């Protein structure tokens with residue numbers, strides 16, 4: 001009896017955070033800084049900043065296949081092999097297909113990183129704020145439900161997380177893409193600046209801007225305190241950065257939280273479900289399966305933050321069944337796992353330009369240019385809802401003849417010449433959350449830890465097809481107008497998921513009848529459980545989502561701590 | 570498991586086919602490179618190194634052999650090519666060996682650099698027709714194309730070439746979007 005009480009005490013914290021990725025890292029930092037004893041449960045192994053980056057200083061010639069993965073690895077991993085960053089230098093940070101199976105009712109490329117830091121080690125670090133044109137989208141256009149927050153609610157929290165994470169960008173003064181607390185912007189190339197001017201001259205509502213990204217471009221005390229220095233433009237970010245030049249949980253929030261002395265990090269802890277106590281009318285803790293021993297362990301806390309990344313957060317809640325919540329925690333309306341959405345990344349346009357032959361660049365830019373959404377922003381103007389942003393990159397090809405044998409070949413190889421400028425763009429389209437896009441628990445299949453596998457049933461619709469068509473036409477027109485040649489358009493028809501911006505299933509809203517979370521990211525029906533990763537997203541907008549997860553998380557922790565102090569939680 | 574065994578057998582078969590009477594007594598040392606699937610003899614490894622060197626010879630800078638481009642060829646063939654392509658490569662490699670002997674009366678190893686290069690050029694131009702046994706396919710091209718392509722990649726991606734000639738710098742420290750070139754800009758500036 002006493003033993004049980006002791007162990008229960010030992011397993012009791014003020015707060016539990018599930019997942020240590022971008023959003024979980026922020027929850028951990030904020031909770032620990034506010035003095036709450038916080039347990040972070042992470043299903044994967046620990047990855048210590050600077051220590052567990054095995055490839056970070058490897059030179060290109062030290063990779064046996066110069067980056068390419070073996071055919072066996074590719075064949076064993078048909079899904080994750082589709083991700084551009086799954087290569088010889090970073091493969092160890094990705095989930096392998098066979099280790100964590102899931103059910104694809106429709107093709108869905110689920111790209112995951114299970115380790116301390118989650119996908120924050122791997123992400124492409126693009127970070128843009130939402131505007132009210134995004135938050136009012138569902139209300140204006142009549143889909144999903146109205147967001148319970150507006151830009152003014154989140155703006156101070158954007159500032160708060162930007163100052164700590166370090167966001168580089170240019171103050172462009174665009175209402176549709178609000179400026180942030182920017183560190184100096186990265187530079188554009190000659191042709192990018194030229195294109196920017198050309199577009200500005202023809203279209204008053206279209207803008208080419210430098211990407212806003214989570215890289216330190218100016219030394220500041222707050223970064224030095226984190227042990228991070230300026231981005232060195234190696235452009236090898238996916239390996240983990242020894243300089244901490246870009247934001248990852250590993251380089252930033254996790255060590256910060258540890259230093260407070262209030263955080264306990266427990267890797268190899270697979271959260272099976274959240275425990276709900278009917279008498280108390282609240283969640284009391286979580287059930288964990290030790291990934292290595294498969295032992296089942298329980299941990300307890302006053303508040304629980306669920307940050308397992310969008311779809312796994314859905315899985316955990318769906319799997320948290322009790323007699324009060326037979327369909328999953330907080331799921332009184334049956335909407336948990338529904339209205340999942342993502343970003344449409346199917347389309348690309350490439351072109352060349354004859355000109356600026358005597359211009360090049362120096363160093364590497366771990367960033368690109370960005371075209372904020374220009375369709376249907378202020379009013380509905382096309383035959384599809386919402387719109388798309390676009391990425392834009394330029395480079396010069398290197399022409400190097402491979403003709404000949406012997407000294408002739410050698411001299412050809414050693415006299416490379418710069419080829420024409422190439423310009424590439426890709427779409428980032430908003431998709432409309434639909435009830436038919438769902439995730440649910442497989443009734444029959446479980447994973448190696450006895451947890452039901454996730455069944456994913458997500459697809460594009462007619463709106464996405466129309467948007468792709470419009471993107472290809474509009475970008476082609478802009479390229480043509482700028483005098484670009486050899487314009488090529490493509491629609492990869494890639495499955496949803498490869499955008500790695502899956503969102504929703506536990507959406508925020510005003511009304512408990514039509515949403516799962518309130519405006520503070522609390523489950524309507526179980527107020528001490530907070531969901532602040534992509535699962536909470538009511539709609540997707542066109543921005544890369546992670547900055548918004550960070551801001552929502554910091555905001556929710558602030559609220560939770562105040563509620564605890566007011567004895568409301 | 571089965572796939573692995575099958576691959577080993579092909580490796581051995583293809584290797585075995587190359588142990589022609591005239592080759593016996595040549596290098597019998599095992600290959601220095603350690604591969605996952607293919608079985609390569611020391612003689613084959615050496616021959617591939619010589620061919621790579623003929624393709625990109627040493628001048629005042631190292632050639633393909635010194636920068637171990639042939640090892641890159643073998644690693645790529647071993648891990649990144651389908652079984653069928655591996656088989657054809659090794660078969661074409663053996664056919665090339667036989668063809669140069671038929672042409673010059675000497676093994677590749679004993680030919681002058683000039684003879685070796687002329688021979689490679691002739692393969693490239695489709696002028697070499699190997700003698701084929703009944704039912705045997707002409708795999709010269711299936712050998713030569715990846716051999717040349719991979720040797721070039723291995724050579725250009727080698728430490729010596731990347732650092733000493735192209736000025737590879739892992740830590741540029743900054744990014745400059747606009748660099749204007751002039752007639753006397755050096756390679757490092759051009760490649761940025």
Ligand SMILES: Cc1cc2nc3c(=O)[nH]c(=O)nc-3n(C[C@H](O)[C@H](O)[C@H](O)COP(=O)(O)OP(=O)(O)OC[C@H]3O[C@@H](n4cnc5c(N)ncnc54)[C@H](O)[C@@H]3O)c2cc1C
Pocket residue numbers: 018019020021022023024025041042043044083085111113114115116117118119120122123124125126127269270271272307308309310312316500501533534544545546547549
């Ligand atoms: C190649 C790539 C490029 C990207 N580019 C961008 C970009 O430019 N901009 C952008 O905004 N986003 C980008 N993303 C997406 C971005 O990485 C995610 O939006 C972000 O990491 C989500 O944060 P998260 O905390 O929700 O999830 P994650 O960072 O994935 O962290 C979730 C954590 O939870 C853990 N976990 C899962 N299930 C359990 C469980 N049952 N028990 C315990 N722990 C669990 C996981 O192991 C993981 O560590 C990119 C992603 C990739 C892979």
